Amino acid sequence: xxxxxxxxxxxxxxxxxxxxxxxxxxxxxxxxxxxxxxxxxxxxxxxxxxxxxxxxxxxxxxxxxxxxxxxxxxxxxxxxxxxxxxxxxxxxxxxxxxxxxxxxxxxxxxxxxxxxxxxxxxxxxxxxxxxxxxxxxxxxxxxxxxxxxxxxxxxxxxxxxxxxxxxxxxxxxxxxxx
Amino acid sequence: xxxxxxxxxxxxxxxxxxxxxxxxxxxxxxxxxxxxxxxxxxxxxxxxxxxxxxxxxxxxxxxxxxxxxxxxxxxxxxxxxxxxxxxxxxxxxxxxxxxxxxxxxxxxxxxxxxxxxxxxxxxxxxxxxxxxxxxxxxxxxxxxxxxxxxxxxxxxxxxxxxxxxxxxxxxxxxxxxxxxxxxxxxxxxxxxxxxxxxxxxxxxxxxxxxxxxxxxxxxxxxxxxxxxxxxxxxxxxxxxxxxxxxxxxx
Numbered sequence: 001x002x003x004x005x006x007x008x009x010x011x012x013x014x015x016x017x018x019x020x021x022x023x024x025x026x027x028x029x030x031x032x033x034x035x036x037x038x039x040x041x042x043x044x045x046x047x048x049x050x051x052x053x054x055x056x057x058x059x060x061x062x063x064x065x066x067x068x069x070x071x072x073x074x075x076x077x078x079x080x081x082x083x084x085x086x087x088x089x090x091x092x093x094x095x096x097x098x099x100x101x102x103x104x105x106x107x108x109x110x111x112x113x114x115x116x117x118x119x120x121x122x123x124x125x126x127x128x129x130x131x132x133x134x135x136x137x138x139x140x141x142x143x144x145x146x147x148x149x150x151x152x153x154x155x156x157x158x159x160x161x162x163x164x165x166x167x168x169x170x171x172x173x174x175x176x177x178x
Numbered sequence: 179x180x181x182x183x184x185x186x187x188x189x190x191x192x193x194x195x196x197x198x199x200x201x202x203x204x205x206x207x208x209x210x211x212x213x214x215x216x217x218x219x220x221x222x223x224x225x226x227x228x229x230x231x232x233x234x235x236x237x238x239x240x241x242x243x244x245x246x247x248x249x250x251x252x253x254x255x256x257x258x259x260x261x262x263x264x265x266x267x268x269x270x271x272x273x274x275x276x277x278x279x280x281x282x283x284x285x286x287x288x289x290x291x292x293x294x295x296x297x298x299x300x301x302x303x304x305x306x307x308x309x310x311x312x313x314x315x316x317x318x319x320x321x322x323x324x325x326x327x328x329x330x331x332x333x334x335x336x337x338x339x340x341x342x343x344x345x346x347x348x349x350x351x352x353x354x355x356x357x358x359x360x361x362x363x364x365x366x367x368x369x370x371x372x373x374x375x376x377x378x379x380x381x382x383x384x385x386x387x388x389x390x391x392x393x394x395x396x397x398x399x400x401x402x403x404x405x406x407x408x409x410x411x412x413x414x415x416x417x418x419x420x421x422x423x424x425x426x427x428x
Contacts, residue, residue, distance in 0.1 A: 158347030
């Protein structure tokens, strides 16, 4: 694997890491507690690296910078040979799997024509993450939205402020019952 | 006896229908209000001297905080996990447990009323309601779910004895709920109502589903096993309910 390809995969590992960190940071943990996700990645990347689509983003050393500029220069060429010169060999690369409290997150990229053509992240297939997976079959039953004026004891609605309470149905009820 | 109290940046409605002497009912209402003001003083993010503000400022450490605050932090962390990160007390960067505190304080107020001898009451705080026993009619409490476009109409009428009803929506304060995955305001759902045993949990679930957007429909369906039913209206006006939603018969 060429170095810049490794860098690109490194970026994706970084993206997976960031995703993992975002998912695994414990709200009550003291700020100095290291997120668990960080421990499974050997090469932590800079925090700014959030876009998996740009392999240049991961370059931090000057040598790699030069490599990245090369890649930029070669981007204009779209034949197979030029593509190869960018250092991004065609193929599918998987980033490092990152553990978070819900399971494993892993980023995969596809390289074709020397460019990243697709980036995808896998999410856990079980537990809570699976329930928010669009493939989940179980869902709520659809019905017609009704519009009623019925006699009720209380009204539930999105949080009202002291100001908007005045115009709420709950306020009317409170007034009627006072 | 009924009472309306302005506290925690919203309005709290209290109704106790137990056949108890007025002096007892008045005391119950007074101690309920005192508790809610105590919670506000401790948890408000708008007061520099609140415990939450001092924790945010680094003036105190979590371990040094009151048992109530430590409990709230722990529950927020639990809910962050059970909602897959969609209920986030750190959504705005700094700690803001208000989304849990309101429901929890009302839940606690209702428990205290029950301990003091009230078996029939409801407390509604800014549209989130906890009730016990039977209502003023002697039957179940009838709770309307506000129509998400027309403030004076109801989309559903629910009937229940013991339980909580919480609604989160974008219609009242605009897009104030954020999707933590995208960093963008939550879109897709207009109103999410969750009915279940604990108001703080119901409220957190409603907020989390709103943050998820339409995938929240499937997520809510998975909560019925633990006793949380739901009613949802999407931004484009479609309505959805879980099978066990306690809709009033008449």
